[in-house]
Amino acid sequence: MQPITRYPGLFKDGHGKRTKYFVQTAKRQSFFDERIVSHQQGLFREVDPERSKLFAAIAKGVSQLGLKEDSSILYLGASHGYTVSFLSDMVTKGQIFALDFAPRVMRDMVFIAEQKENIAPVYANASHPETYANIPLVDVVFMDVAQRNQVEIFKKNCDAFLKSGGFGLLALKARSMDMTKKPKDLFKQVRKELERNFIVVDYRELDPFEKDHAFYVVKKR
Amino acid sequence: MDFQSLRSELLTKTKQQLHDAVTIDVSISQALSAYDDLQVQLNHLSKRLRDWTGYFVPELERRISTNAHFVQEISRGLAHEDSAMGGTPAQPTQQIIERFAKQINELYSFQEELLMYLEKTLQEFAPNLQVLLGTTITARVISAAGSLEHLSRLPSSTLQLLGAEKALFRHLRTGARSPKHGFIINHPLVSQASSKMRGKIARALADKMSICAKLDYFKGEFLAKKYLQDLEKRFG
Numbered sequence: 060m061q062p063i064t065r066y067p068g069l070f071k072d073g074h075g076k077r078t079k080y081f082v083q084t085a086k087r088q089s090f091f092d093e094r095i096v097s098h099q100q101g102l103f104r105e106v107d108p109e110r111s112k113l114f115a116a117i118a119k120g121v122s123q124l125g126l127k128e129d130s131s132i133l134y135l136g137a138s139h140g141y142t143v144s145f146l147s148d149m150v151t152k153g154q155i156f157a158l159d160f161a162p163r164v165m166r167d168m169v170f171i172a173e174q175k176e177n178i179a180p181v182y183a184n185a186s187h188p189e190t191y192a193n194i195p196l197v198d199v200v201f202m203d204v205a206q207r208n209q210v211e212i213f214k215k216n217c218d219a220f221l222k223s224g225g226f227g228l229l230a231l232k233a234r235s236m237d238m239t240k241k242p243k244d245l246f247k248q249v250r251k252e253l254e255r256n257f258i259v260v261d262y263r264e265l266d267p268f269e270k271d272h273a274f275y276v277v278k279k280r
Numbered sequence: 281m282d283f284q285s286l287r288s289e290l291l292t293k294t295k296q297q298l299h300d301a302v303t304i305d306v307s308i309s310q311a312l313s314a315y316d317d318l319q320v321q322l323n324h325l326s327k328r329l330r331d332w333t334g335y336f337v338p339e340l341e342r343r344i345s346t347n348a349h350f351v352q353e354i355s356r357g358l359a360h361e362d363s364a365m366g367g368t369p370a371q372p373t374q375q376i377i378e379r380f381a382k383q384i385n386e387l388y389s390f391q392e393e394l395l396m397y398l399e400k401t402l403q404e405f406a407p408n409l410q411v412l413l414g415t416t417i418t419a420r421v422i423s424a425a426g427s428l429e430h431l432s433r434l435p436s437s438t439l440q441l442l443g444a445e446k447a448l449f450r451h452l453r454t455g456a457r458s459p460k461h462g463f464i465i466n467h468p469l470v471s472q473a474s475s476k477m478r479g480k481i482a483r484a485l486a487d488k489m490s491i492c493a494k495l496d497y498f499k500g501e502f503l504a505k506k507y508l509q510d511l512e513k514r515f516g
């Protein structure tokens with residue numbers, strides 16, 4: 060078990076294709092039937108990069124994410140809370156606002172938020188930041204909503220909630236934006252669009268973990 | 281405000297919002313899905329019963345082609361005496377087959393019950409759509425839209441194609457022929473029309489559907505009967 064020092068609380072074990080990723084955790088508690096291993100260094104929850112675009116990007120070697128142990132994060136498209144639950148163990152001194160607009164998944168998110176003191180649930184539509192204006196400025200805006208106008212929603216939220224110098228992390232699903240365009244062309248187009256508003260720090264395509272998905276790391280000026 | 285106060289405020293608020301989001305639309309979609317699930321299971325179970333029973337009453341199995349009817353017949357008793365080809369079931373075998381048929385029969389009645397539940401609910405919640413489209417199509421369009429509210433905001437061109445998303449994507453991606461109707465293909469006016477007229481009728485029906493959805497959502501007048509008669513006069 061070796062720490063990946065670029066990111067807080069993250070460890071890996073093994074090499075190449077068989078690398079496994081772990082997040083250090085205080086409690087022996089698994090939220091999604093993930094394996095928990097104990098080690099001299101402590102307890103670790105195994106994270107599956109095929110279930111999380113954030114960890115797929117990490118497995119693809121993304122250079123920086125702007126995450127620190129005290130980061131505050133606005134997470135758009137929290138879903139059942141898979142990725143959020145791991146992030147929660149990484150930003151032990153930080154806070155996560157976990158937002159989604161689907162009642163079915165928000166229910167699961169609430170159960171996790173009740174057990175993790177650094178998660179607050181937000182039931183709202185990410186297209187309408189004015190409906191959750193009570194949230195403070197954050198260090199990181201993460202978005203994974205798989206919507207047609209993903210980029211526009213992302214920009215809106217970074218405008219409203221991201222501190223200057225803060226990081227925006229965008230997981231983009233090509234097929235939900237435009238079925239007729241080639242994913243590669245779309246990814247290029249989105250990159251250009253992001254460059255108009257941000258400094259694009261890194262970019263990864265997420266295959267083989269996730270087909271036709273890209274991950275952008277941007278910094279607010 | 282410090283984070284823990286904000287968090288506990290947001291937890292309370294989210295719970296309240298989730299509580300309020302449980303409207304009757306939820307039960308319409310779930311009942312419809314339960315109906316569809318049962319259909320699959322019923323086909324499966326009826327086939328098993330036919331397979332099993334066929335060894336004892338092959339003539340009967342061949343004669344009755346509808347599953348529901350066949351199941352009902354066997355649940356009344358496995359009368360094997362008049363079969364020349366069929367085997368003779370031992371007493372426990374006969375009993376268990378009859379019990380099996382009764383259970384399936386019970387599920388068929390429950391499926392009917394679900395339909396009646398939907399009908400009653402929709403008569404109250406979406407009376408115009410229910411009359412214009414019938415119970416199952418109304419339930420399908422509400423379920424596909426997510427709610428009556430959302431349905432009432434969709435343009436009639438979208439309503440016409442609701443339920444044809446796969447064909448629509450295929451059209452966009454490969455240039456295959458564009459679909460002309462979704463769930464409303466099952467409406468008698470559309471399904472009984474000549475293929476030349478279908479597109480036209482589907483469009484007219486979707487226009488009325490759009491009005492009915494708004495009437496129902498805003499608890500307006502009951503006009504569906506008249507709309508349906510107009511359509512029948514024009515196309516029937």
Ligand SMILES: C[S@@+](CC[C@H](N)C(=O)[O-])C[C@H]1O[C@@H](n2cnc3c(N)ncnc32)[C@H](O)[C@@H]1O
Pocket residue numbers: 110111112113135136137138139140141142143158159160161164183184185186203204205206
């Ligand atoms: C692909 S899932 C996210 C998975 C999650 N990020 C994870 O890794 O565990 C996309 C989620 O975005 C949500 N979503 C889509 N559009 C949204 C919007 N406009 N506002 C809020 N949530 C949205 C959906 O309800 C869904 O739960």
